[in-house]
Amino acid sequence: MPSPQARAAGLGEPLLTARGLVVGRTHGIPAAGPLDVDVRGGEVLGITGRNGAGKSTLALTLAGLLPAHGGEVTASATLVGDLRVRRGRVDDPFAWSSRALLTRIGTVLQDPEHQLLGRTVRGELEVGPRALGLPDAEIARRVDELLQRLRLTALAEANPYTLSGGQKRRLTVGAMLATRPRVMVLDEPTFGQDAVTWAEIVALVAEVRDDGAGVVVVTHDDAVLSALSARELPVAPADLGSQLRLDRPFGGETCPKSTVPPESRAAPSASEPCVGSTADGAKRRVDRPSGDENRPGRSVGPAFGAPPGAAPPGAAPSGAAPPGGTPGATS
Numbered sequence: 001m002p003s004p005q006a007r008a009a010g011l012g013e014p015l016l017t018a019r020g021l022v023v024g025r026t027h028g029i030p031a032a033g034p035l036d037v038d039v040r041g042g043e044v045l046g047i048t049g050r051n052g053a054g055k056s057t058l059a060l061t062l063a064g065l066l067p068a069h070g071g072e073v074t075a076s077a078t079l080v081g082d083l084r085v086r087r088g089r090v091d092d093p094f095a096w097s098s099r100a101l102l103t104r105i106g107t108v109l110q111d112p113e114h115q116l117l118g119r120t121v122r123g124e125l126e127v128g129p130r131a132l133g134l135p136d137a138e139i140a141r142r143v144d145e146l147l148q149r150l151r152l153t154a155l156a157e158a159n160p161y162t163l164s165g166g167q168k169r170r171l172t173v174g175a176m177l178a179t180r181p182r183v184m185v186l187d188e189p190t191f192g193q194d195a196v197t198w199a200e201i202v203a204l205v206a207e208v209r210d211d212g213a214g215v216v217v218v219t220h221d222d223a224v225l226s227a228l229s230a231r232e233l234p235v236a237p238a239d240l241g242s243q244l245r246l247d248r249p250f251g252g253e254t255c256p257k258s259t260v261p262p263e264s265r266a267a268p269s270a271s272e273p274c275v276g277s278t279a280d281g282a283k284r285r286v287d288r289p290s291g292d293e294n295r296p297g298r299s300v301g302p303a304f305g306a307p308p309g310a311a312p313p314g315a316a317p318s319g320a321a322p323p324g325g326t327p328g329a330t331s
């Protein structure tokens, strides 16, 4: 159900619609589906299911980072705006460049370290707004506000890899919010977090929902679903014996595309890990900068990526993790 504020503002239109959606990581091997999904403005959709059910794969597919293996994901005209794509359907988020996604669909991956690339916390929050070409003053305004909102001001110059689990999680949520996407996809954002960070993340998600964003949250936590009045979408592994219509032939793994525009990327690591990629053709295609940003702003929002020279995963902590979160917070 859209929040009362969203209803009052006439929100609640589907921003993303999926019909007969089959998702997977390996061509020809469905992980979950077929599913019908609506992501509406002003509403939280809670994706639930047991480990390995395909929740993260579904989230990445709705986020435009993985291709549908069957069926379709369709973005509304409002979400598409004046975007143009060189190939594919303009209303298929997988056809959008990483840059086009920045203001349309933001993603917080299950493991924050898969998208932390900045040299500093401030740098991490600046990546998305810089990729959008926002003026310096606007970038500083957004970043300062997020630092304060996320209680990271004192850590603005710290290396993101030295943060605690809770701080890293807040940072990736903040980085997504910095570009103010209309749809936000968060994969287990509260998993392993202490009570303070849990409450902060839930409050942030409620805020962006009330501001009209369509929010998808993957979670095992009933308290999250209830605190956010989420509409639940239970996901079960695909029945491999059933007749699924697959639009992609068997063979090869599908790698998620990066959450960071190419010009902001120091290393090809700003996405979930992928072994034995055969999907690079698709990845290169969608990563091409499109130069067609357009979305009107909302008051809060998320982001991706990081500047060159970023610390590689594992190059982390020199023991300086400040209090406030639980290390190893995600799985």
Ligand SMILES: Nc1ncnc2c1ncn2[C@@H]1O[C@H](COP(=O)(O)OP(=O)(O)O)[C@@H](O)[C@H]1O
Pocket: 025, 026, 031, 049, 050, 051, 052, 053, 054, 055, 056, 057, 058, 253, 272, 273, 274, 275
């Ligand atoms: N990076 C990956 N490469 C290949 N297969 C994967 C990858 N990640 C997950 N899978 C497989 O895809 C299926 C769905 O996984 P996932 O979407 O991560 O489930 P959930 O998030 O519900 O735990 C599982 O069979 C899992 O083993």
Ligand SMILES: [Mg+2]
Pocket: 055, 056, 057, 110, 187
């Ligand atoms: Mg998962």
